[in-house]
Amino acid sequence: MPWLAALRHTGRAGLHLERAVGDPVRAARGAGAVALVVFPVLALLGPVQATSAAMGAFIAGTATFQRSFRPRRSLAVAAGIGLGVSTFLGYLAVGVPGLFPVLLAAWCFAAGLAWALGPTAGVVAANTVTVMLVVVQLPVSVPTALGHALLCTLGGVVQALVITVFPVKAWGAQRDALADAYAELADYARRLRHDPYAIIDPAPLMTARHAAALTPWQERRRPPELHGLRGIAERIRPTLAAIADPELGAAAEGPERDRARELLAGAAQLLDALARAIRGGDPVAYPKSAPAALAGPVGTVLHGPALRAARRLTTLLSRAADSLDQSGEDTLSTPIPGSGGALVRPGLARMVPVALRTARRQLHGGSPVLHHAVRLSGVVTAAYLLARLTGLHHSYWAAMTAAMVIRPDFGQTFSRGVARVAGTVVGVVLATVVVELAHPGTWASCVLAVVCIGGAYLTLRTGYALATTCISAYVVFLLGIDQGHAVQTAYERILMTLLGGAVALVGYALFPTWETARLPERTAEWITAVGRYAAAVLAGYGDPAGRDPRAVRRALLDLRETRSAFLQARERAEAEPVSHAVHSPQLSRKQLNRAREAVGHLSRVSLLMEAHLPGREAEPVPGAAEFGELLAEATAAAGAAVLAGTPVDFRRVRAAQQAWEEAEALATDQELVLSHHRPGAQQEVVRGGMRLLVTALGELERALRKPKGPVPAGSAPNSSAPAGSAPRSSARQA
Structure with missing residues (x-):
């Protein structure tokens, strides 16, 4: 400008x-x-x-x-x-x-x-x-x-x-932050009815997390209804996306899609009611049509991952409503004991x-x-x-x-x-x-x-x-x-x-500080963070019994922070009177926008896979954790390539995904009829997720490709994609 x-x-x-x-x-x-x-x-x-x-x-x-x-x-x-x-x-x-x-x-x-x-x-x-x-x-x-x-x-x-x-x-800022998070989830559910690839703004969830950090004085006096609801909201978000997604959720057309739309509409009404109750400290009051939509016979229409996500959604919504209904009469001054999982904010004396x-x-x-x-x-x-x-x-x-x-x-x-x-x-x-x-x-x-x-x-x-x-x-x-x-x-x-x-x-x-010059750094941080998040989710499939839930949570929070830093830098850069080509030679504006869409797709696929994470009693999916580690290494290398202005290379990831599918298909052909406890459902989620991840990586390669000049020796053709990968329409931004 x-x-x-x-x-x-x-x-x-x-x-x-x-x-x-x-x-x-x-x-x-x-x-x-x-x-x-x-x-x-x-x-x-x-x-x-x-x-x-x-x-x-x-x-x-x-x-x-x-x-x-x-x-x-x-x-x-x-x-x-x-x-x-x-x-x-x-x-x-x-x-x-x-x-x-x-x-x-x-x-x-x-x-x-x-x-x-x-x-x-x-x-x-x-x-x-x-x-x-x-x-x-x-x-x-x-x-x-x-x-x-x-x-x-x-x-x-x-x-x-x-x-x-x-x-x-009293506690108005915390109530508003938590209510805004539930209101954003309600809006997200409504948009998913018409657009299964709709995006959600994570800013209200991030703000709610900041609001949940308490000083010792606040922890002793926090209203009961503000305890635990934020964690439920965090788990509702991927569940909504998992129901709506055509690849890993309900079918794109037909009765299953219609039932998914009904569930999302009912969830939106319930989430709006929860937001109003949280904001005003009142009992939950919602239309009777919302519980009816959620309590219907989901099992007769939905199947597989969509059915599991729908059951998880109804459980989470019921838990959130019960949490509000069971709060004490005096919701503003009733002291409660501090919980071990509370986020700690230092008091005034300890802030120095x-x-x-x-x-x-x-x-x-x-x-x-x-x-x-x-x-x-x-x-x-x-x-x-x-x-x-x-x-x-x-x-x-x-x-x-x-x-x-x-x-x-x-x-x-x-x-x-x-x-x-x-x-x-x-x-x-x-x-x-x-x-x-x-x-x-x-x-x-x-x-x-x-x-x-x-x-x-x-x-x-x-x-x-x-x-x-x-x-x-x-x-x-x-x-x-x-x-x-x-x-x-x-x-x-x-x-x-x-x-x-x-x-x-x-x-x-x-003596300026131009955000335009920091855009490649912010982009690299975001790419690296999304790779760590995907790796943490895949590790949960590779070792369900030994997985650490906090690892996925930490990776998700880090991803949100880096995404927020990128968007803030991009917004500030738009108003700066400097040349993008001079102060950010590694990335053109077009490359930046396309990279943002590709990284958003990576985030969305990882979120969908998180929604289907198996319980600790589930059988591990062989090779999932190893693929996640390779993905984390490749995205970290891609972040370094963005800073250096060199092409990114995801050939190893594509080769690993193809090798995993071939090995998994060979193992399936050699197996005889197994019991109904066979972990095929989790393998199905991992297989579809890997394909979508590799598709998104291909988009990121194309986004970061230099528009002119020869490609350096050793780099892979960016336009390649694995056989059997998801259609291009699934690569919309998360």
């Missing part, structure tokens, strides 16, 4: 407003907590101290609105502590000539590394930089620095107390060493987080020093703007830059007009500041430009309690905002 087109696209994205607002009750609660801090401090200590307390309460409240599954009170306390430390150190450094820019650069570097912990930590850390810049401008002596730091921390503590005393939709280890792992040249930390430190410090040269009293707004604008990727940085400038200009102008016309006193200014805080909390989901308007007006009213010349102050703030935004955008352009 050319630079002008990229700037136009990101500018429009920054100014776009969603037709959505936050929870008014939560917004009022957050603003009320700020009021509980500001007005008493203003009455007892004065406007300077009230400003510090208000800043701490506001930023701590903002932290609780971030997308996080930690207890909101812990987010508020952590933000308050961070604000107190940054303010105290800032006060100590500002009195020593030349020391504050050094501290600012070091603190910004640490704030940039905080993105390794996730977006919530990164945003909160960036907010501590802005508060440091604002509060240290207030006239105060060094001995009282500790008092101002404690007031900032007090704001976070009060927010935590208000959240504890007045909870709003975890954060240090995570940040230390980012200290290498190829880390995008390290690049962002260096860029944030340099941009904010440069904006601060340049603004100081102007001699304006409100020069700190430049560095504050730069800290809030800069983000790890191009799209967010430039869209936020436009939104920040536009929102700041509008907010400062409107607030200044109110100050000039109404001349509010100290207490009235505090009231207006609290109102603006409520507006900012309410519009966080609407768009960054509108939220910035409210925040800018809040800062104007808050700092206006110490009377000054309003028009001159507004002029300086707007000018410094423009300077800070320009420095941030230019800084990113000079």
Whole structure:
């Protein structure tokens, strides 16, 4: 995308407003907590101290609105502590000539590394930089620095107390995440009725997994209905695909396909009912037609793998409904004993060493987080020093703007830059007009500041430009309690905002982190991960008695993470003003899209085979585990070939699959009539799965083939495919 087109696209994205607002009750609660801090401090200590307390309460409240599954009170306390430390150190450094820019650069570097912990930590850390810049401008002596730091921390503590005393939709984030997963499964079941190769978005399942990680405090208080349902959802997903698939499930046409559609329709209704019950904490209520469809005589119509998948689906749905029906009366506060399989999230105190280890792992040249930390430190410090040269009293707004604008990727940085400038200009102008016309006193200014805080909390989901308007007006009213010349102050703030935004955008352009250059790496990781997942599934057929269920689970989670990283990098790359051919010479855009479809097909086939994994008492399928190991090695080599820009080669896998089929056919011909316990059903699944896997590998070869130039010696013809492989129509993306 050319630079002008990229700037136009990101500018429009920054100014776009969603037709959505936050929870008014939560917004009022957050603003009320700020009021509980500001007005008493203003009455007892004065406007300077009230400003510090208000800043701490506001930023701590903002932290609780971030997308996080930690207890909101812990987010508020952590933000308050961070604000107190940054303010105290800032006060100590500002009195020593030349020391504050050094501290600012070091603190910004640490704030940039905080993105390794996730977006919530990164945003909160960036907010501590802005508060440091604002509060240290207030006239105060060094001995009282500790008092101002404690007031900032007090704001976070009060927010935590208000959240504890007045909870709003307790466990709402976890409920919504789990309900979204079941709603996505319901939509997936409906789409499978008409398209047996339909894809599912794994993002809701990934989010539900993140939501299921609990701190010790949460584990003791988790609602019973949130226990175990996520695991059931994970098992429902492959079962739905196994019923609909024409090769390894119901027949493509005829009564069996009609019965499969009925089952999928009934499952969709049940899954929707489960999603509604989980989201609201209510009993399960669903149409009577759904249980009738699932309880019908499946055995008289469905056969083989489709019958086994249908029975497993009805069992899983019944288990999920029973899990909700048997939950306790008090679903919000009933403590339950922790289970050994619970996902553990460190508490607030234990997060410090975890954060240090995570940040230390980012200290290498190829880390995008390290690049962002260096860029944030340099941009904010440069904006601060340049603004100081102007001699304006409100020069700190430049560095504050730069800290809030800069983000790890191009799209967010430039869209936020436009939104920040536009929102700041509008907010400062409107607030200044109110100050000039109404001349509010100290207490009235505090009231207006609290109102603006409520507006900012309410519009966080609407768009960054509108939220910035409210925040800018809040800062104007808050700092206006110490009377000054309003028009001159507004002029300086707007000018410094423009300077800070320009420095941030230019800084990113000079020291960018292009996701386009990382697309081959993300593609290679995805290819390697899907090979490990397929190998783990095949190992379950090769040794049912000794298989480790956690191995398949770990491989699936790794596959989801790599797929998500690939899609995120691809989305960000689409908005970057760089040449794909220059920054990603290993893969063209066409190759990238075709490779994505082929890897998606590999994922889907592996998922279908996982749905039919045999029990521990089943007979092993000879050669399945060995084929899986070979497949894992071949996909790892293919990932390395993508990074090196060389053709991939799956000849060994094709040869192994053909040899396995010949050996299996020979063994079948030599066998006499065996008992009904003969493991032919599992062999049938493995045989069909191997054929589909090899077909998908052939597609991946064709996708990664260079469009021009001779093929290097030793590489296989990419167009070859094994005899008897599945038809091309089955190679759609999973």
